[in-house]
Amino acid sequence: MAKKSKEGGNAIWETIKTVFWALIIAGLFRTLFFQPFWIPSGSMKDTLLIGDFLFVNKMAYGYSYASCPNIHVGPINLDARQICGFFDGENKRWLGHEPQRGDVVVFRHPVSGEDYIKRLIGLPGDEIQVRDSLLYINGKPVEVKDGGTFVEKYEPQGPQGRPPRCANAPVGEGGECKKFRLIETLPNGVTHDILNIGYMPSADDTGVFRVPEGHYFMMGDNRDNSTDSRFAQSVGGVGFVPAEDLIGRADRIIFSSAGRSLLYFWTWRADRFFKKIV
Template sequence: MAAKSNSGNAIWETVKTIVYALLIAGVFRTLFFQPFWIPSGSMKQTLLIGDFLFVNKMAYGYSYASCPSVIIPRIGLNVDAEDICGFLKGDNTRVWSGDPERGDVVVFRHPVSGRDFIKRLIGLPGDRIQVKDGLLYINDEPVKVVDDGVFEEIAAPQGPQRLRPRCSNAPVGEGGVCEKQRQIETLPNGVSHAILNIGNQSMDHTGIYQVPEGHFFFMGDNRDNSSDSRLPQAAGGVGFVPFENLIGRADRIMFSSAGSSMLYFWTWRGDRFFKGIE
C-alpha cells in the first residue's frame, strides 16, 4: 500500500509541476515578452523569413490583445486571445499605456482576422498619409530617401511556407540572384531604416489616408510585397489599427534560420543572433 501511495504522490507532484510551469509561462507571455516567428517577407530587409524574436509587451501597456493565443493545428488546439480576454475589447484603451513612436516595429492583431501581423508604424493619430510615385508623404511633406544600392537574395523557396521572393530583375531562374532596389528612408522624427522596392505597383500611388484618433497606420519595409494599412480591410488589407490591438514592440532578433525548420542547424544565420531591430 505504501508503494502505491508513494507512486500516486509522485504522479500528483509531477502534474502540479507541469501546471505551475504552464501558469508561469502564461503569465510571462501575457505580461512581459511574447515569442514571434517571421513567416513572410513583408519586412525585408529589416526582418527575414525565419527570424525569431521576443515582442516587448511592456512597451505599450496592456489590453485584451495582450492575452496569448495558443494555436496548435496538429492537435486541433485554437485558443484565441479574444476567447480569454474578449470581455476587455471595445473601448480602445490600455492599462499602463505607453505611447507608440513613429518608426517602431510593432506586432499587432489584425482588426478583422485577429491574426498577428508585424509592420512598421508610419502614421500616428491625426496624421495625413499618402504615397505618390512610390514616395511616402506624411502630413503633406515627403520623407527623405537616399538610394542605397541593391538587396540580393537567392531565388528559391523560403521558410516553412516555401514562399518565393519577388524580384525587380525578374524573371530569375531557380537558384539565381533575386534583386530589389534598396533605399534608406528617414521619418520626420529622425528614425532611419531600409526599404525595398520591386517596381511600379498600384500601392505606389494612393489617395490620402487620414488616421483617426486612437488608431495607427502601418507599412511593411518591403514596400511592394506587403499587405498593410494602404489597403482597406474590406479589400483584404490591414486598414487603420486600433490602439487596443497593439501587442508589443519588436526590439531584437534572438535567433534566425533560413531553412524550412529551425532544427536544420546548417541553415542558421549566425550574423543575425541577438541583432537589434532598427
C-alpha cells in the same frame, strides 16, 4: 505494496502540479512581458527576414485584450478576447504608453485576429499618402537616399516554401534575385531600409489616408510585397489599426534560420543573432 502504490500516486500528482504551475508561469510571462514571434513572410525585408525569431516587448505599450495569446491546442480553441475580454472595449489600454513613429510593431489584425508585424508610419491625426513610390506624411515627402541593391537567392524560403519576388524577374532557380534598396528617414529621425520591386499602382500611388484618433497606420518595409494599411480591411488589407490591437514592440532578433526547420543548423544566420531591430 500499498505503501509503494501510495508513493507512486503522490509522485504522479506532484508531476501534474509541477507541469500545471510551469504552464501558468509561462502563460503569465508570455502575457505580461515577452511573446515569441517567428517571421513567416518577406513583408519586412530587409529589416526582418523570413526565419528571424524574436521576442515582442509587451511592456512597451501597456496592456489590452491583445496582450493575451490565442490558444489553439487540440480541442482547445480560445481567442484572446475570450481569455482577456475584461480588457476589451472602448479601444483603451491599461498602463499604456504611446508608440513612436518608426517602431516595428506586432499587432492583431482587426478582422482576422492573426498576428502581423509592420512598421508604424502614421500616428493619430496624420495624413499619409504614397505618390510615385515616395511616402508623404502630412503633405511633406520623407527623406530618401540610395541604399544600393538588396540581393538574395531565388529559391523557396521558410516553412511556406515561397520564392521571393524580384525586380529583375524572371530569375531562374538559384539565381540572384534583386530589389532596389532605399534608406528612408521619418520626420522624427528614425532611419531604416525599404525595398522596392517595381511600380504597383495600388501600392505606389494612393489617396490620402487620414488616421483616426486612437488608430495607427502601418506599412511593411518591403513596400511592394506587403499587405498593410494602404489596403482596406474589406479587400484583405490591414486598414487603420486600433490602439487596443497592438501587442508590443519588436526590439531585437534573438535567432535566425534560413531553412525550413530549426534542425537545419547549416542554414543558421549567425550574423543576425541578437541583432537590434531599427
